[in-house]
Amino acid sequence: MIARALLLAITLCAPGFAWAHKASDAYLTLTTDGSPAVIQRLDVALRDLDRDLVLDHDNDGQLQWREVLTRWPDIDRFTSQGLTLSADGTACVAGPAGAPALDTHSDGRYAVVTRTWRCAGPVRQLDVDYRLFADSDPTHRGIARWQDGPRGGTAVLVPGSGPRVLVDGGDTPPAGFASLFREGIHHILIGTDHVLFLLTLLLPAVLVRTPPGWAGARAWRPVLAEVVQVVTAFTVAHSITLGLAVFGVVDPPSRWVESLIAASVVLAAVNNLVPVVRHGRWKLTFVFGLVHGFGFAGALKALGLADGSLATSLLAFNLGVETGQLAIVAVFLPIAWACRDTVVYRRRLLPVASLSIALLAAVWLAERAFDVSLMPA
Numbered sequence: 001m002i003a004r005a006l007l008l009a010i011t012l013c014a015p016g017f018a019w020a021h022k023a024s025d026a027y028l029t030l031t032t033d034g035s036p037a038v039i040q041r042l043d044v045a046l047r048d049l050d051r052d053l054v055l056d057h058d059n060d061g062q063l064q065w066r067e068v069l070t071r072w073p074d075i076d077r078f079t080s081q082g083l084t085l086s087a088d089g090t091a092c093v094a095g096p097a098g099a100p101a102l103d104t105h106s107d108g109r110y111a112v113v114t115r116t117w118r119c120a121g122p123v124r125q126l127d128v129d130y131r132l133f134a135d136s137d138p139t140h141r142g143i144a145r146w147q148d149g150p151r152g153g154t155a156v157l158v159p160g161s162g163p164r165v166l167v168d169g170g171d172t173p174p175a176g177f178a179s180l181f182r183e184g185i186h187h188i189l190i191g192t193d194h195v196l197f198l199l200t201l202l203l204p205a206v207l208v209r210t211p212p213g214w215a216g217a218r219a220w221r222p223v224l225a226e227v228v229q230v231v232t233a234f235t236v237a238h239s240i241t242l243g244l245a246v247f248g249v250v251d252p253p254s255r256w257v258e259s260l261i262a263a264s265v266v267l268a269a270v271n272n273l274v275p276v277v278r279h280g281r282w283k284l285t286f287v288f289g290l291v292h293g294f295g296f297a298g299a300l301k302a303l304g305l306a307d308g309s310l311a312t313s314l315l316a317f318n319l320g321v322e323t324g325q326l327a328i329v330a331v332f333l334p335i336a337w338a339c340r341d342t343v344v345y346r347r348r349l350l351p352v353a354s355l356s357i358a359l360l361a362a363v364w365l366a367e368r369a370f371d372v373s374l375m376p377a
Contacts, residue, residue, distance in 0.1 A: 024048050024140040026132055027110075028083075028157070031147045032167060038092060038117040038126065042079055043103055043110040049075060052136050061373065065102070068111065072100045079113045082132030086163065087119035089127075107254050123148075126167035134160035139190045141183060154313055156183040177316045184320020187296060188328075193261050193364065194292055196357050198325065200268040201230050201285060202332050203350050206340040209278060214350060216340035223337065229282040231329060237289025238296060239318055245297035246314050257294040259368040264288035265361035272354035296321060 027043040046063055050056055053074055057067050068075070076097040085092040098114035126146070133140040142157035148167045155166055156179040188194055205227050207214040217223050244250045268288065271277055277284050296317075339345040363374050 024133065024137050026140070026142050027105075028128075028130070028142050028144045029147075030085075030126065030128070030144070030166065032123045032126060033149055034122050036087075036119045036121055036123065038085055038087070038119060038123060040083075040085075040113075040115050040117060042083065042113045043105070044075075044079060044113065044132070045105075045107070046102075046109045046111060048133060048137070048140070049078070049111060052133065053078060063109070068102070069100055075111055076113060079111075079132065080115075082130065082134070082159070084129040084131075084163075085117050085119070086127040086129070087123045088121065088125050090120045092117040092119040123167065125165060127163040128157065128166045129163045130157035130161075131159050139186075141186065143183075155179045156186075177312060180313050180316035181320040181323075184317040184322075185324040185327075186320075187317075188321045188324035191295070193265055193361070194295070195328065196361070197261075197265045197268055197288065197292065198234070198328055199332065200265065200272060200354065200357055201234075201281065202227065202329065202336060203353060204272050205230070205333070206336045207346065207350070209275060214346045216346070220337065226281070227329065227333060230285045231325065233282040233286040234289040234292070235322055235325070237286045238293030238321075241290045241293030242296050242318060243293075243314060245294050250294075252294055255368060255371070257291065259365055260291045261295050262361050262364035262368055264291055266358050266365060269354045269358035269361065273351060273358070 024045065026045065026048070029041040031039040046055065046068065050063060053071060055067055055071050055075075056063055057070070080094055080097075085094075095116040095118060101112040101114070103110050103112050126148075128144065130142045130144075132142060137159075140159055142159070144155045144157050144166060146153055146155075146166050155164065157164060204214070206217050206223050208217050209215075241250070245252075268284075271281075271284075336345070339349070366372065367374050
């Protein structure tokens with residue numbers, strides 16, 4: 001019964017996996033200097049704005065500058081409604097937006113909305129109420145960076161969660177470590193391709209290959225040893241490339257990275273159907289993990305922090321990713337172990353899930369490599 005329920009759950013989740021999109025992030029920078037003024041820069045992905053505002057007027061799949069410029073008043077109004085600042089308990093007043101501008105991040109083009117907020121007096125404590133895309137995208141996050149004279153920090157803003165103290169005039173600045181840790185957990189859990197890659201590796205971990213076919217493992221120690229090897233290889237590999245990407249040592253194009261991540265999911269799933277790598281799967285996982293690390297780096301590369309702060313941010317984010325990854329393993333592995341001897345698991349769940357994942361990832365690969373849309377957004 002457990003195996004059948006697991007098969008049904010994966011089947012029911014397939015539409016959600018198919019329509020999943022890349023993690024949605026906006027980048028907010030706030031600068032204060034003890035005066036009543038707060039300088040804002042907000043970078044919002046055009047793909048996210050297009051979803052809510054329909055910027056692509058001619059519906060040709062290509063956003064032109066004239067289309068964005070024509071709708072700039074709507075973009076200004078939409079972003080201003082999604083952000084409120086308060087200084088020392090009193091609401092600040094938003095000034096007019098600056099000139100329309102675009103910027104290119106690793107995952108595409110962003111609208112840049114700048115403005116100056118006027119507060120009642122010198123800013124000592126700054127509260128931010130962030131509501132951008134709260135109604136349309138529960139996965140969206142605001143990556144905030146603040147600078148108050150010589151002090152600065154980062155935070156991850158969850159839309160609709162209420163006011164958040166971003167700048168504190170006390171001796172201890174608000175900690176961004178916890179929010180970046182939570183953001184790491186958030187990114188691994190909503191990263192459909194990363195989750196499917198991990199599940200694809202875990203599916204055959206409780207089985208052994210025999211001449212007649214897959215059979216349930218007899219002892220749990222070898223199973224646990226293989227899972228530890230695979231998870232450790234994935235962790236070490238993506239930690240290496242995450243660090244290299246965030247510190248700017250290696251910066252491959254996002255399109256290449258996303259395409260290779262999809263290819264890694266295809267190959268891992270196909271290996272479950274036609275085992276090519278039967279022993280030492282951790283070596284293959286390590287190679288694929290190097291690619292996934294570049295995929296995790298997107299949210300941190302745009303923060304622009306000093307080296308010391310960046311190292312702390314990288315540590316917090318990576319620890320969050322590992323925590324989310326271990327949570328997936330901790331939930332899935334006991335269920336798989338309990339179901340390993342059932343016909344449903346060996347002859348239905350493993351092949352059906354692996355084939356479904358391979359086909360879905362192949363579609364992702366085509367979409368990302370050739371910049372086409374094959375599935376509903």
